[in-house]
Amino acid sequence: MAKPSWEPEKVTAMRSRLLSWYEFSRRDLPWRRSAAPYAIWVSEIMLQQTRVAVVVERYKSFLARFPTLVSLALAPEQEVLALWSGLGYYRRARMLHKAAQFVADHRQGNLPATAEELRTLPGVGAYTAAAIASIAHGERVAVVDGNVERVLCRLAGWEAAGRNGGRAALRKKIDLLADQLVDPARPGDFNQALMELGATVCLPRNPQCLVCPLASDCATKGEHKTQPRPRMESREAAYALSVRTGRLAGASNREVLLEQRPGSAGVMPGMWELPALHEAVFPQQFLRMTLRHAIMHVNYYVRIRTVFEDDAEELLPAGGERRWVALSEAAGMALTGLARKVLTRAHLLPALPLDAIAPRRQTDVP
Numbered sequence: 001m002a003k004p005s006w007e008p009e010k011v012t013a014m015r016s017r018l019l020s021w022y023e024f025s026r027r028d029l030p031w032r033r034s035a036a037p038y039a040i041w042v043s044e045i046m047l048q049q050t051r052v053a054v055v056v057e058r059y060k061s062f063l064a065r066f067p068t069l070v071s072l073a074l075a076p077e078q079e080v081l082a083l084w085s086g087l088g089y090y091r092r093a094r095m096l097h098k099a100a101q102f103v104a105d106h107r108q109g110n111l112p113a114t115a116e117e118l119r120t121l122p123g124v125g126a127y128t129a130a131a132i133a134s135i136a137h138g139e140r141v142a143v144v145d146g147n148v149e150r151v152l153c154r155l156a157g158w159e160a161a162g163r164n165g166g167r168a169a170l171r172k173k174i175d176l177l178a179d180q181l182v183d184p185a186r187p188g189d190f191n192q193a194l195m196e197l198g199a200t201v202c203l204p205r206n207p208q209c210l211v212c213p214l215a216s217d218c219a220t221k222g223e224h225k226t227q228p229r230p231r232m233e234s235r236e237a238a239y240a241l242s243v244r245t246g247r248l249a250g251a252s253n254r255e256v257l258l259e260q261r262p263g264s265a266g267v268m269p270g271m272w273e274l275p276a277l278h279e280a281v282f283p284q285q286f287l288r289m290t291l292r293h294a295i296m297h298v299n300y301y302v303r304i305r306t307v308f309e310d311d312a313e314e315l316l317p318a319g320g321e322r323r324w325v326a327l328s329e330a331a332g333m334a335l336t337g338l339a340r341k342v343l344t345r346a347h348l349l350p351a352l353p354l355d356a357i358a359p360r361r362q363t364d365v366p
């Protein structure tokens with residue numbers, strides 16, 4: 001396998017080809033129409049673990065509701081989580097909110113301009129800081145996400161690190177190479193171009209080498225071992241779907257029984273979900289639907305049982321923070337992705353294109 005040579009002339013030519021390709025081939029995404037640091041920050045946090053098609057919709061509604069950093073800082077957390085609903089990995093939303101409050105309180109609402117300073121904000125790691133600093137402020141700093149890692153490993157002929165180690169050493173080499181390649185004149189465009197190449201051409205399986213602008217410099221041209229995806233675990237779960245006619249005088253609203261996760265829960269604290277059932281096994285006539293719901297590396301096979309109001313006490317474990325919520329109110333609440341999916345499929349909430357949440361990048365926020 002040919003060793004890569006990274007002489008300055010070659011690097012210059014690679015940058016130029018990549019940037020020309022990007023200008024013609026890049027996807028028209030809403031966050032690419034703005035150079036505002038706040039808008040770029042929001043998009044980068046959303047994109048960390050979620051597919052682009054899903055982010056496009058949520059990004060627009062999030063920025064419509066919170067057009068400025070200060071408007072985000074002033075919003076109640078539950079409202080921020082509601083707007084995040086369906087994107088998954090809710091810790092990102094909480095950290096974004098916290099960081100916005102910090103910047104509003106201590107920096108007159110102005111985000112720091114350098115990658116080094118940006119990293120001091122809650123939830124902003126090396127990746128996000130570099131993305132904001134290079135795209136919004138033109139700082140010459142490389143952005144390395146999972147896509148960029150894959151492209152650079154293939155370009156250089158480095159095999160992905162196995163489970164037995166070598167990960168830190170490989171990452172160091174990747175960072176050095178990324179630093180060397182990033183274009184000093186257009187670092188933001190260059191970083192986006194390399195990420196775009198990984199997302200659309202240098203795919204994990206079946207890289208499109210014939211249309212790749214870097215093919216002539218690539219040591220592998222697709223003949224490369226990519227780290228295998230982690231195996232998905234399978235788990236089963238059962239939840240109650242209990243709906244009744246609203247009790248308020250004259251109200252025709254229907255209400256659904258929801259339960260709030262404890263504030264101390266390790267996952268999705270404070271969010272609203274359907275109540276879990278005592279018994280996962282129940283008579284077939286009560287089965288409302290089955291569905292699969294992926295969270296990180298776990299596939300949940302979920303059974304939803306219809307529970308009549310009078311049976312709820314008997315079928316649901318005691319002690320949860322439950323309440324009947326009008327469906328019109330539930331739509332704007334911080335629902336878990338699963339709860340929103342079930343209510344949407346049951347035609348109780350309007351459909352949103354949120355079903356296909358999938359990991360996209362391995363970056364700063366778990």
Ligand code: SF4
Pocket residue numbers: 151154155201202203207208209212213214215216218219220221222223
């Ligand atoms: S030539 Fe193929 S393997 Fe190499 S960087 Fe381009 S798409 Fe990836």
